[in-house]
Amino acid sequence: MPALASQPVMYVWNGSSKPGPLSVNIDLSEQKAYLFKGGENVGWTYVATGRSGFASPTGTFHIMEKIVNKRSNRYGMIVDSNGDVVNSNATAGVSSIPPGCHFVGAKMPYWMRITGYGVGLHAGAIPHPGSPASHGCIRLPMNMAETIFQHAPMGARVTIMQ
Template sequence: MNAIRFSFALLTGCILSSCQLPLSMIRQEVIRKPLVVQPADSSNSPLYVWHGSGEPGPVRVTIDLSEQKAYIFQNSENIGWSYVATGRSGFRTPTGTFVITEKVVNKRSNKYGSIVDANGNTVRSNATAGVHGVPSGGKFLGAKMPYWMRLTNYGVGMHAGPIPHPGSPASHGCIRLPYDMAERIFEVAPSGTRVTIVP
C-alpha cells in the first residue's frame, strides 16, 4: 500500500513540477498510419504481369471492359493479367462468351489501316477500306495485328497493339494487348479457348 502511495505522490509531484519521468516508467504508444493505396499510375505500373508455369492445361481468358484488363487462367489458376485497349466510342467491343476460332501470327486488318500513294507515302493514316478513296497507283494497307486470335465472324479478336492510355478504350472493337502478352497468350491458348468479355 505504501508503494502505491509513493508512486502516486511521485507522479503528482512530477506533474506539478513539470519534471520528466524516467522512460522506463512511461508506456510508449506506437501509432500506425494506414497504408495509402493510390490509383495505378500508368507511368509507374506495369502493363501486364505473367507468372505462368509453362505446364500444360486448359486456358481461359476473361476481358473486363470496365477495368480494361484481361485475366488469364490455366488449370483454374490465375497465371497473369494485362491492360487491354478495347473498342472506343462508336466501336463497341461485344460482350459474352466466345472461343478462339482462328490464329494467325502475322495478320493485317482488311478493314482498318492506311492509304499510301504510288511511291509508298502515307496519304491517310486512319483509313477504312471501301470508305476512303485510294489515289491512282496507291493502295490500302491494312493495320498490323500480330498474334491475331479471332473471336467473332465479323472481325473482332485479340491481338498485339498499342495501349496508349492504360485503363481507357482505344480500338475499333478488337482487344489489343501488349506485344509480349499477346505472344504469350497466343502460345498457351489453342483454338477453342474460351474468352469471356464482361461489361
C-alpha cells in the first residue's frame, strides 16, 4: 500500500499562556502571518491573501470589528428556492439573479475587520499553502482563526508587508 502524502504543517501556536495583547505581521511574499505577544514571537500560520486582481492592502491596520459568524455581503453564491447552488462564484450587484433565486454571502467565520472597505482576517480555504487565493481578505486555517479571534482584542495591530 502506498504511503499517504503528509499534509504540511499549517500553523504553530505557543501563545496561550503568554501575557500581552496579540499583534499580527503578515508577509505577502511568504503567505504567512507571524504572531506576537508582548513583543515575543508566539507562532505563525499560513494565510491565503489576495490573488491577482484582488490585492490585499499593505500597511499597518487595527482590528475594528469582530464577528464570530459573518457572511460576505459582496462574494458568495446564488441559490434557488430549494437551496441548490445555481452560481457558486457570484458577486453581489454584478452577477444576475434568476427569478426565484437569491444571493447567499460566503461564510467568513471569526471575522476581524481591518479596513473600512471590507478587508479582514477570517477562517477560509488555503488551497495551496504559500500561494494567494482570496478576494483581498486574509484567510486563516479555521483553528488559527479562532485562536487569533480569542487572543486579539479590538484595536490589535495587524501589519501587512510585501
